[in-house]
Amino acid sequence: MTDNALPTAKTTTAKTTTAKTTTAKSTTKKAATKRTPVKKAATAKVATAKVDGAQLVKFYRDMVLIRRFEERAARAYTEALIGGYCHLNLGEEAAVVGLMGALRDTDYLFTNYREHGYAIMRGIDPNRTMAELYGRVDGVSKGWGGSMHMFDMSHRLLGGYGIVGGQLPLATGAALAIQYRGLDEVVMCTMGDGTANIGAFHESLNIAALWGLPVVFVVINNGLGMGTTVAKASAEPEIYKRASAYAMAAERVDGLDPLAVLDAAQRAVASARAGKPFLLEVLSERLRGHSVVDPAKYRSAEEVAHLAQFDPVPNLAARLVKERILTAAEVHKIDEEQAARADAADAFAQASAQPDVSTLFDYNYATPVANDSRRLPGEALFATVARPTAEVTR
Ligand SMILES: Cc1ncc(C[n+]2csc(CCOP(=O)(O)OP(=O)(O)O)c2C)c(N)n1
Ligand SMILES: [Mg+2]
Numbered sequence: 001m002t003d004n005a006l007p008t009a010k011t012t013t014a015k016t017t018t019a020k021t022t023t024a025k026s027t028t029k030k031a032a033t034k035r036t037p038v039k040k041a042a043t044a045k046v047a048t049a050k051v052d053g054a055q056l057v058k059f060y061r062d063m064v065l066i067r068r069f070e071e072r073a074a075r076a077y078t079e080a081l082i083g084g085y086c087h088l089n090l091g092e093e094a095a096v097v098g099l100m101g102a103l104r105d106t107d108y109l110f111t112n113y114r115e116h117g118y119a120i121m122r123g124i125d126p127n128r129t130m131a132e133l134y135g136r137v138d139g140v141s142k143g144w145g146g147s148m149h150m151f152d153m154s155h156r157l158l159g160g161y162g163i164v165g166g167q168l169p170l171a172t173g174a175a176l177a178i179q180y181r182g183l184d185e186v187v188m189c190t191m192g193d194g195t196a197n198i199g200a201f202h203e204s205l206n207i208a209a210l211w212g213l214p215v216v217f218v219v220i221n222n223g224l225g226m227g228t229t230v231a232k233a234s235a236e237p238e239i240y241k242r243a244s245a246y247a248m249a250a251e252r253v254d255g256l257d258p259l260a261v262l263d264a265a266q267r268a269v270a271s272a273r274a275g276k277p278f279l280l281e282v283l284s285e286r287l288r289g290h291s292v293v294d295p296a297k298y299r300s301a302e303e304v305a306h307l308a309q310f311d312p313v314p315n316l317a318a319r320l321v322k323e324r325i326l327t328a329a330e331v332h333k334i335d336e337e338q339a340a341r342a343d344a345a346d347a348f349a350q351a352s353a354q355p356d357v358s359t360l361f362d363y364n365y366a367t368p369v370a371n372d373s374r375r376l377p378g379e380a381l382f383a384t385v386a387r388p389t390a391e392v393t394r
Helices: 041-049 053-078 093-100 116-121 126-133 167-181 199-211 239-246 258-273 301-310 312-322 328-351
Strands: 108-110 187-192 215-221 249-254 278-283
Touching (some): 053 093, 053 126, 053 258, 053 312, 053 328, 093 116, 116 126, 167 187, 167 215, 239 249, 239 278, 249 258
Parallel strands (some): 187 215
């Protein structure tokens, strides 16, 4: 196996830990070369204690919606209907629905550029989410944000950030504002495994722990930062253990099981609400390239084929049928309904108008700024200043 290869022996049932409070027990062992499965017992506990048929069906419905939405977005991108960058949640659907299920409407979410599923699960209409990808006026950010920069205060989605780690200090600041105002709200801040190596990660976790801020930091560990494996990038590849440096509670959970994610996220959110910030590591898989234009040549055909068995969507469909929660026909019906929902979102986006160029600068600042440059491409940065005459300079 190359260093980029996924571990072949990984199982979806061997990765969950129980709530684990890491208290300055920093690991000293050599960095593992592959993702390390963690204890099995807790997964069994989650699976037996928490199985709720109605909840699982809701999760399936939502996960299929995200799946079909992302596939539709990928198609529109390759047809050159969508511009800019476009990163998909394919493979991370169970993580998205489980995490979002733990938040109240009054809680806040900061996320990165891989955000479409999060926007929809926060309650934003898929039509408006797709219209944003198309850069149209009916989009979440009125068409000026695009795939990576959705922002919707009414659903408490505070972005959408393209700079790796850019969301962490902002999320920490939002948590400080909540604490300062004495509110009962929580901030969730999601990021990837590669982001845990950015300086802002350490600064944010430190100050959050020091001041007891109501924030949950969630690392979606999909094993890759673009084409670089966690093993190649992280001295400690079990990222949740980094919380021990800040005496912060932490846990690692199987991100392919939406119930396990919900269960762990609820514990994490409850901890943050009580003034104890939390680091939650969610083990996941990225089924395709880093973005829609990445052919992911750093993965062998064998690895890609191997990935299919970890696909959370068909796995949940099989579970629903096996546990007799739904029939195969009912599963199929959900698939068709959600494919139609994604198609409708696409049609809505295509029918939405392009924003007028005169509105280009309207949302740069929350309050008016006197010298806010409104320069369009080709225009001078500043108004031309007359050269001083010889008389003036003398
Ligand atoms: C500060 C900064 N450095 C580098 C990049 C380029 N970049 C974009 S995504 C990415 C990888 C991030 O990986 P990870 O945090 O694991 O998130 P994932 O894409 O796997 O969800 C990099 C290096 C960037 N956008 N910002
Ligand atoms: Mg990653």
